[in-house]
Amino acid sequence: MEKHLLALYQYKNQRIPQSQLAAHIGLSQKQLSRNLARWQSEGILDYVSGKGRSRYTVITWHVDIEASYYRQIKLLLNKGYLEDALPYLSWSWSTLTHQKLLTKSNKLLGFTKTPQNEDKLTITKRHSLLSTRPFEVLEAKNASVLMSVFDTLFKVKEDQTVEYHLAHHYECHEQAIDIYLRPHVKFHDGSYLSSVDVKRSLEHARSHQHTADLLEQITRIELIDELALRIHLNKCPQIVALLSHLSLAIYKETEGRHIGTGPYFIKRDNQYTTILKRFNDYYGHAAFIDEIELVYIPEVRKPVIGDSDEPMTTLTKNIGFYYMCQHPDSTLTSDQKQYIKSILxxxxxxxxxxxxxxxxxxxxxxxxxxxxxxxxxxxxRIDCIEINDAGRQAFDTIFSRHQIAYELINHTFDDSIGGTIQLCGDYYFFGEYLDIPETLAYHHFIFGSSSSIHRLMSQYSWFYLVKSFYQMIPYNSWDRLNRLIDRKLDQHAILYPLYIVEDSITFARSLHGVSLNQYGFINFNQIWRKKSD
Structure with missing residues (x-):
């Protein structure tokens, strides 16, 4: 099967110049000409080239390519080979055929048995993992999966109470914190966690571009013994909350892979699927489900968890917001900025x-x-990240109503994550989620170097002075300071939210322990299922 041949077949009843036809199916004109000649020699089609200006390439088809390919993919799905069929679901199908394939794929979701007779839960997800390394977790899609693979030293809950994970306890000194590790914790390769592993993970984070600023107050990390270490600090009232951040999870690198200590390990990961396998030597409560397969289908907006033929329940949670951030070099007047904020x-x-x-x-x-x-x-002028049609229409409706000319400058998500984006508009429009605890997450959103708005915020004259002020007050006073900064940024039309983002999951009622976490997905190790009678 050939991807470009199926894409070409979708234009079978249209008259299009060959240059446009080549662009539509992702080939150069030279490549298209070569392939047309080959497909003609194979008896698939006949064609009359239309290379000149306003001339059309005329194709006569001898084979119904879509019907032929559909039968082949359907056969894979009938045999239960979902993973083999996945790469083809993103090809260029007609709407009807694509829907038939998705419907057939959905029949393979839910609970099945592995060849070893273990419970397996297959779930659809829209995006594949950008990275399997914790220090590169920059967005919710990655975090929602990797939180089941890697552990942090602590977890600070929404009410600011501290749960001990890899750390057993800690002691704070004037300019240091001593951390004592939980004994007998195993990595996924069977080796035991030690203070050397924690030091190595944190030292790497101190030098990595995504996490260096989180640990800028650390001056030195000293080993006390095999299960204890001392972290020397300048001023860092938020250190315990900071060490609960997923990007500072503890890991070990072996044979080019980054492995953790979590309830699941990554058995396989590619652009089509990620398989998580239960780690039977997990130090905490063992997961109930043996294997979880995440199937990536871009067109799937909302995941369905469990068997779709069962009675279903839907959970919804607010997980973030979309915002407008003003560019410090914008030439708009104060009145213009305030008016735009008001209407938006x-x-x-x-x-x-x-x-x-x-x-x-x-x-x-x-x-x-x-x-x-x-x-x-x-x-x-508004810089946007892969804005969808609904977002475009909303801006158009509002600005047209108020008779304001506007321009949307669209950028790719990869450019945004990679830091290569050049923001040149009056505003930046994008979405954000705040991790738990919100107190620390807001501080990182405003002041963190890996934040989506850092390149704008850091250009304001007050930025570094206000950032340093946080280190001078107790962590339990940060909430009050956050609220003050949030109000001031809104008041001066520098940063303000436009709407709340909701996410939801639909799951079978036979599943228990299902809840939406701060990333808008589920904690795999909390799910369990009643055995049928």
């Missing part, structure tokens, strides 16, 4: 049918005064 905050969430916006759980913004529309001589 009041109207955007209604236009996209979402909840009224806020960033913090206890955000308390000043009431906006009514503002007269100022003159706008130049279009408003």
């Amino acid at each position: 905050k009041n109207e955007y969430h209604l236009t996209v049918d979402r909840q009224a916006p806020k960033i913090l759980g206890n955000s308390n913004y000043l009431k906006q005064k009514e503002i007269l529309r100022p003159a706008f001589d130049e279009p408003i």
Whole structure:
């Protein structure tokens, strides 16, 4: 089967110049000409080339390519070979055929048995993993899976209470913290966790571009014994909460792989599927399900967990927000900025049918005064990350209503993650989630070097002064400071939310322990299923 041949077949009833046809199916004109000649020699089609200006390539088909390919993929699915069929689901099919394939694929989801007679749960997910290394966790899609593979020293809950994970206990000194590790913790390769592993993980994080600023207050890490270490600090009132951050999870590198100590290990990972296998030597509560397979299908918006033929339940949770961040070099006047903030905050969430916006759980913004529309001589320019049609339409509806010219500058998600994006608009429009604890997550969102808004925020004159002020006050006072900064940024139209992001999962009622975590997905090790009678 050939991907480009199926893509070409979708234009079988259309008259298109060959240059456009080549672009549509992802080939150069030279490559298309070569392939057309080959396919003609194989008896699949006949064609008359249309290379000149306004000339059309005329193709006569002798084989129904889509029907032939559909039968082959259907055969794979009938035999239960979902993983083999997955690469073909993203090819260019007609809408009807694609839906038939997705429906047939869904029949293979839910609970099955592995060849070893173990329980296996197969779940659809929209995005594959960008990385399997914890220090490269920059977004929720990765975090939602890797939190079952890697462990942190601590976990700080929403109410600021501390749970001990790899750490058994700790002692704080004036400029240091002593951490005592839980004994007999095993990595996924069977070796035991030691203070050397913790030091190695944290030292690497101190030098890595995504995590260096998190640990900038650490001056030295000293080994006390095999299960204890001392971290020397300047000022770091948030150190315990910081060490609960997933990107600072403890890992070990072996044979080019990064392995953890979590309830599951990664058995296989590629662009089509990730398989998690239960780690039977996990130090905590063992997971109930032996194997979890995540199947990546881009068109699937909402995952269905369990057998779709069973009675289902849906859970919904607020997991983040979309925001506008003002570029410090914007030439818009203060009145223009305030007017744009007013209309977008009041109207955007209604236009996209979402909840009224806020960033913090206890955000308390000043009431906006009514503002007269100022003159706008130049279009408003907004940098966006892979904005969808609904987002475009919302901006168009609002700005058209207020007779404001605008331009959306779209960037790829990969450029955003990779740091190669060049922001040149008046505003940056993107989404964010705040991890738990929210206190630390908000600080990292505003001041962290890996934050999506760092390249803008760090250009404001007040940035480094306010950042340093956090280190001068106790961590339990950070909430109050967060609320003040959140209100001030909103008041000056520098950063403000447009709508709340909800996520939901649908799951079979026979599953128990299902809940949405802060990343909008589930904790695999908490799921269990009643055995049928």
